[in-house]
Amino acid sequence: MIPCSEVFVTPEEPNPEQKDPSLAQTGGGQPRLQKRLGRAQALGISSEMDTLYGRNKEEHPEPIKAEVQGQLPTWLRGILLRNGPGMHTIGDSKYNHWFDGLALLHSFTFKNGEVYYRSKYLRSDTYNCNIEANRIVVSEFGTMAYPDPCKNIFAKAFSYLSHTIPEFTDNCLINIMKAGDDFYATGETNFIRKINPQTLETLEKVDYNKYVAVNLATSHPHYDSAGNVLNMGTSIVDKGKTKYVLFKIPSSVPEKEKKKSCFKHLEVVCSIPSHSLLHPSYYHSFGLTENYIIFIEQPFRLDIVKMATAYIRGVNWASCLAYNKDDKTWFHFIDRKTKKEVSTKFYTDALVFFHHINAYEEDGHIIFDLIAYTDNSLYDMFYLKNLDKDFEENIKLTSIPTCKRFVVPLQYDKDAEVGSNLVRLASTATAVKEKDGTIYCQHETLGEGIELPRINYDYNGKKYKYVFATEVQWSPVPTKIAKLNTQTKEMIHWGQDHCWPSEPVFVPNPDAKEEDDGVVLTCVVKSDPKEAPFLLVLDAKTFTELGRATVNVEMHMDLHGMFIPEQVVKTETD
Ligand SMILES: CC1=C(/C=C/C(C)=C/C=C/C(C)=C/C=O)C(C)(C)CCC1
Numbered sequence: 328m329i330p331c332s333e334v335f336v337t338p339e340e341p342n343p344e345q346k347d348p349s350l351a352q353t354g355g356g357q358p359r360l361q362k363r364l365g366r367a368q369a370l371g372i373s374s375e376m377d378t379l380y381g382r383n384k385e386e387h388p389e390p391i392k393a394e395v396q397g398q399l400p401t402w403l404r405g406i407l408l409r410n411g412p413g414m415h416t417i418g419d420s421k422y423n424h425w426f427d428g429l430a431l432l433h434s435f436t437f438k439n440g441e442v443y444y445r446s447k448y449l450r451s452d453t454y455n456c457n458i459e460a461n462r463i464v465v466s467e468f469g470t471m472a473y474p475d476p477c478k479n480i481f482a483k484a485f486s487y488l489s490h491t492i493p494e495f496t497d498n499c500l501i502n503i504m505k506a507g508d509d510f511y512a513t514g515e516t517n518f519i520r521k522i523n524p525q526t527l528e529t530l531e532k533v534d535y536n537k538y539v540a541v542n543l544a545t546s547h548p549h550y551d552s553a554g555n556v557l558n559m560g561t562s563i564v565d566k567g568k569t570k571y572v573l574f575k576i577p578s579s580v581p582e583k584e585k586k587k588s589c590f591k592h593l594e595v596v597c598s599i600p601s602h603s604l605l606h607p608s609y610y611h612s613f614g615l616t617e618n619y620i621i622f623i624e625q626p627f628r629l630d631i632v633k634m635a636t637a638y639i640r641g642v643n644w645a646s647c648l649a650y651n652k653d654d655k656t657w658f659h660f661i662d663r664k665t666k667k668e669v670s671t672k673f674y675t676d677a678l679v680f681f682h683h684i685n686a687y688e689e690d691g692h693i694i695f696d697l698i699a700y701t702d703n704s705l706y707d708m709f710y711l712k713n714l715d716k717d718f719e720e721n722i723k724l725t726s727i728p729t730c731k732r733f734v735v736p737l738q739y740d741k742d743a744e745v746g747s748n749l750v751r752l753a754s755t756a757t758a759v760k761e762k763d764g765t766i767y768c769q770h771e772t773l774g775e776g777i778e779l780p781r782i783n784y785d786y787n788g789k790k791y792k793y794v795f796a797t798e799v800q801w802s803p804v805p806t807k808i809a810k811l812n813t814q815t816k817e818m819i820h821w822g823q824d825h826c827w828p829s830e831p832v833f834v835p836n837p838d839a840k841e842e843d844d845g846v847v848l849t850c851v852v853k854s855d856p857k858e859a860p861f862l863l864v865l866d867a868k869t870f871t872e873l874g875r876a877t878v879n880v881e882m883h884m885d886l887h888g889m890f891i892p893e894q895v896v897k898t899e900t901d
């Protein structure tokens with residue numbers, strides 16, 4: 328992390344006011360921080376132009392009892408913990424992109440039919456430095472903060488260059504991860520932040536890079552049946568190589584080493600060399616079946632030279648990502664037992680994707696489902712300047728999120744003719760043998776207009792039927808949530824006027840017999856901020872409402888989260 332005193336902020340499109348040295352601030356203890364935070368929030372909240380996306384949200388660290396309507400299942404006990412950007416304006420400076428906002432954690436605690444809400448900003452080093460300086464001083468995805476020119480910009484720029492990849496933010500705003508008995512806020516850099524899931528307090532910062540040579544890591548880890556974390560990260564130009572590294576964080580450590588963190592026992596499972604040293608693929612998630620790890624190398628890539636020179640060129644990280652629609656998308660399958668990659672080369676046409684849904688094996692094939700796009704317009708759409716008051720009418724996706732199923736034959740007749748389809752399952756997805764021995768795969772479409780997919784995680788890596796997701800049509804507004812049956816392609820929905828639901832989280836009934844025996848939880852914010860948001864509980868089978876818990880606060884639109892059952896974490900509300 329860059330020391331607070333060494334950087335000052337400039338947004339992507341410099342605002343002359345921000346160059347005013349009189350705005351520079353120094354020092355300040357906790358009360359001062361609070362005062363500044365209040366000011367920043369007030370600034371954000373009073374801004375008329377800001378939509379639900381860009382407005383700063385207040386934190387509510389003390390539990391607030393929600394007003395429950397309907398009947399929540401008595402077995403629903405635990406904490407729904409979620410993460411997402413909550414503050415986009417600090418002092419007079421404003422982030423450019425929605426994904427830049429300071430991480431605001433929030434939780435719904437379910438206990439004896441009652442629901443309590445809390446929210447708290449992640450006290451990352453990024454948050455503390457920004458609030459201390461009363462301006463954005465740490466670079467994020469869409470906003471670059473420069474080293475202070477008065478403090479020897481060239482020495483700093485040189486050190487960025489000599490390290491190839493500069494220090495990244497620890498504003499972990501995307502997801503929540505469980506490792507061992509602990510919970511972490513996650514982003515996509517090498518930093519994660521331990522948090523207290525009950526109080527939402529911020530605890531230690533963990534640098535993955537101390538335990539495994541990665542500069543980036545996904546915010547969507549997987550968990551195996553023993554509760555170990557499996558995650559992937561990118562190691563950039565390390566010892567002359569760029570590779571994708573798969574690693575495992577054990578769920579427990581030997582008794583005599585109990586004081587040590589589970590990260591000290593992190594193991595590298597295997598690594599996959601990048602097709603290109605200076606252009607590794609960007610990825611947001613990866614897939615898992617019972618025997619294989621699935622990594623998709625998409626032609627949406629990071630440009631390392633651009634990243635290494637971003638500070639001196641004054642551009643943001645987002646501008647160091649590029650999509651090449653004429654390139655191939657390569658599929659990699661790693662055998663979880665032998666840790667070796669399947670040698671056959673499988674590929675499909677260029678695509679951009681963020682979320683794997685699920686994957687499984689059937690009759691010698693690997694089947695995997697993704698939400699994919701035909702371009703990278705999704706990231707561009709979330710620039711806050713695009714999300715002004717008329718964005719619902721004006722901003723249209725140029726590519727609709729499509730649920731694509733690929734069926735990849737791992738075992739096939741090696742004497743099959745060139746040009747023949749090797750898929751032996753009932754699917755319109757194909758895998759055609761090419762002259763050079765590579766196999767060209769084409770997908771089957773399962774559905775359209777859905778993002779932020781979730782499944783019953785007990786079915787992760789197994790044959791499954793149901794996807795729960797938010798529905799988006801042609802604008803970046805989640806209007807409904809949906810349940811897609813991957814076998815029949817039927818979809819059922821929940822939606823109400825002016826309601827913007829979040830990623831739906833499936834919670835299984837403890838006595839579940841079927842995949843969809845349980846509930847779906849979604850945070851619903853209202854497009855009219857004067858109307859109170861609520862946590863909605865739906866019967867996962869029928870999508871009928873069981874109940875809702877309304878909280879009279881201005882809730883932020885979030886990204887991802889997890890439900891922690893009461894057996895795992897005590898549901899203290901006092
Ligand atoms: C800061 C930072 C990055 C941030 C990426 C983010 C914040 C991505 C968010 C993605 C989401 C929310 C996708 C949802 O589907 C990069 C590009 C890895 C490059 C290095 C520095």
Ligand SMILES: [Fe+2]
Pocket residue numbers: 547611681682887
């Ligand atoms: Fe995600």
